[in-house]
Amino acid sequence: MKVLVTVKEVAEPEDDFQISGLEIDEKFLEYDLNEWDDYAVEEAVQLKEENDEVEEVVAVTIGPERSEETIRMALAKGADRAVRVWDDAFEAGEVLDPNAKARVLAAVAEEEDPDLIFTGVQADDDSIGGTGVALADELGFQWAAVVNAFEYDIDSGVANVHRELEGGVEEVTEVEAPAVFTIQTGINEPRYASLRGIRQAQSKEIAPKTLGDLGLDDSAIETPVGITDMYEPETEADTEYIEGSADEMAEGIAEILRKKGVAE
Amino acid sequence: MSDVLAITEHRQGELRDVSHEVVTAGSELAEAAGGDLHLGVIGGDVDAFADAVNLEGVDTIHTVDEGEEFNHDIYTQAVEQLFDATGASLLLIPHTVNGMDYAPAVAGKLDVPVVTDAIELGYNGGLEVTREMYGSKVETTVDVDSDEAIVTTRPAEWTPTEADGDASVEAFDADIDESAVGSTVTGFEEAAGGDVDLSESEFIVSIGRGIEEEENLELVEALAETVGADLGSSRPLVDNGWLPKNRQVGQSGKVVTPDVYIAIGISGAVQHVAGMKGADTIIAVNTDPSAPIFDIADYGAVGDLFDVVPALIEEFGGEAP
Structure with a gap:
């Protein structure tokens, strides 16, 4: 059996940044593997390590050539190979419609024919949180969103998962494969890539694909959803700042605590 | 004129706060779009829940008596059918863990764009959504150039509506395909017990x-x-x-x-x-x-x-x- 993991290279702005047009200026951005996807990769790799039946873990991403460095981290942590989809059509900007992204990922999934797909719950940068479930719908797979415990019975093809609801409550759900699971942080302890893993990753395949390679055209990612403005939120807070040295800040905080009567 | 359909949420017999919030978001949007606000109440004690969400600004409440707890396969089918039956063009779903578990699937089934995690909504001939990116460091305005749209609304962003309303309550007979129900909720666990509350x-x-x-x-x-x-x-x-x-x-x-x-x-x-x-x-x-x-x-x-x-x-x- 095969496991597909969707991964995304996400941009993270520095503490101080500037917006130019509808984007944060490139020079204030750093790139990294999306935190949720790190857990999704780990879950897939652990499943393979624990079950001989899992033959391959394939990572799939939508990203420019730059993102190969990040995708290689997933390979260094144990994914066997990767597929990277990119096309001029993506240059127009972030695709904000999860169902548009899902059409692209589904085309890869149809070629790969996985039994299980792991995605992160959401991406750090755009926080959409819908691509995994949209992908399941597009493929006609079952799914579970926001999974923080995962057990899979290979013989029956049934996954027993916990979905992390609000307020410390978890829903226990059985889901039949083939299925997509959106993975929540904390489900496992993502490993650090070993030196050996990093070395091996250099020779693992990252196959580039265009929309055309997948039998799609630009219309697959066309969406009526678009950003028309980006700005730094105006703070409504009337926060009172305690200035000065660390000692002066401590003094100021202590004064507040005593005034509120919670500490003496 | 665009009607709005908003979906309520409950868990373990309790209506969740987001149900009151989505009424506020829905009635504001319906007013701006010059349409009615429909509410969907799906599963559990639907009559009691319908009574509790009969709030100011709601025109019609549709109850779907299917299942005790949330199940995304039932919700997906019921909401898809409600959207068609009410003729609404704007659909609001709370951006909760359960909302995330079915809103994208409804969007896929209806082939209607979805914008998630909205913190503000505007309507000016078309839908304008305010949402955050990069861990709340920036806000964006997102325009949806489509007659129909789905939006998931972030919890605790809208003040809950508490004032009573006089909506009509109608039972909706959803046609649920049981063979499409591939997930089974078997229970709940409290994960955060321990030495201190x-x-x-x-x-x-x-x-x-x-x-x-x-x-x-x-x-x-x-x-x-x-x-x-x-x-x-x-x-x-x-x-x-x-x-x-x-x-x-x-x-x-x-x-x-x-x-x-x-x-x-x-x-x-x-x-x-x-x-x-x-x-x-x-x-x-x-x-x-x-x-x-x-x-x-x-x-x-x-x-x-x-x-x-x-x-x-x-x-x-x-x-x-």
């Missing part, structure tokens, strides 16, 4: 990613002990296994309402803020002056916790480790 605490010292290493935790533990506060934390420390789940403050952890909450090295991600903004007084200590935590703090100290915390311990006669 932070929702009862009056004074909380809470620590976030700024602590950097597990062995540095003893510093804030010493502070909590010296000042007599309970120790809380943001999600990453619990994810790392450094602190137990019952210490986690936020949407998926504890919702706390202490007299004083000191957030140390916590950036203030929306999921964390959802759990602590009800504190009477919030004090934030963070090196990053643009950290969102300062937007909700009453008092802020832009400084290094490794300098400020030891000094604070000494202020109260303790000894920093």
Whole structure:
């Protein structure tokens, strides 16, 4: 059996940044593997390590050539190979419609024919949180969103998962494969890539694909959803700042605590 | 003229607060779009829930008596059919863990675009959604150039509607294809039990990613002990296994309402803020002056916790480790 993991290279702005047009200026951005996807990769790799039946873990991403460095981290942590989809059509900007992204990922999934797909719950940068479930719908797979415990019975093809609801409550759900699971942080302890893993990753395949390679055209990612403005939120807070040295800040905080009567 | 359909949410026999919030978002949007507000109540004790959400601004409540608890296969089918039957063109679903589990599937089935995690909605011939990106560091305006759209609305962004209404309640006979129901909810578990219940605490010292290493935790533990506060934390420390789940403050952890909450090295991600903004007084200590935590703090100290915390311990006669 095969496991597909969707991964995304996400941009993270520095503490101080500037917006130019509808984007944060490139020079204030750093790139990294999306935190949720790190857990999704780990879950897939652990499943393979624990079950001989899992033959391959394939990572799939939508990203420019730059993102190969990040995708290689997933390979260094144990994914066997990767597929990277990119096309001029993506240059127009972030695709904000999860169902548009899902059409692209589904085309890869149809070629790969996985039994299980792991995605992160959401991406750090755009926080959409819908691509995994949209992908399941597009493929006609079952799914579970926001999974923080995962057990899979290979013989029956049934996954027993916990979905992390609000307020410390978890829903226990059985889901039949083939299925997509959106993975929540904390489900496992993502490993650090070993030196050996990093070395091996250099020779693992990252196959580039265009929309055309997948039998799609630009219309697959066309969406009526678009950003028309980006700005730094105006703070409504009337926060009172305690200035000065660390000692002066401590003094100021202590004064507040005593005034509120919670500490003496 | 565009009608709005909004979907309510319940769990374990209780209507969830987001149901009242989505009524507010829905009635504002329906008014702006010059249409009616329809509400969908799916599963559980639908008559009691319909009664509870018969609120000001709601025109029609549609009850779908299918299942006790949330099941995404039933919700997906029921909402898809309600959208068609009501003739609504705008669909609002709370951006909750369950909302995330079915809204994208409804969008796929209806082939209608979905915009998630909205914090504000406007209508000016077309739908305008305000949403955040990059961990609340920027806001964006998103236009939906389509007659029909689905939006998921962030919890606690709209004031809940409490005033009674006079909506008509209609039972909706959804045609649920049982063979399309491939997931089965078998139960619920309480994950955050343990030695302390932070929702009862009056004074909380809470620590976030700024602590950097597990062995540095003893510093804030010493502070909590010296000042007599309970120790809380943001999600990453619990994810790392450094602190137990019952210490986690936020949407998926504890919702706390202490007299004083000191957030140390916590950036203030929306999921964390959802759990602590009800504190009477919030004090934030963070090196990053643009950290969102300062937007909700009453008092802020832009400084290094490794300098400020030891000094604070000494202020109260303790000894920093």
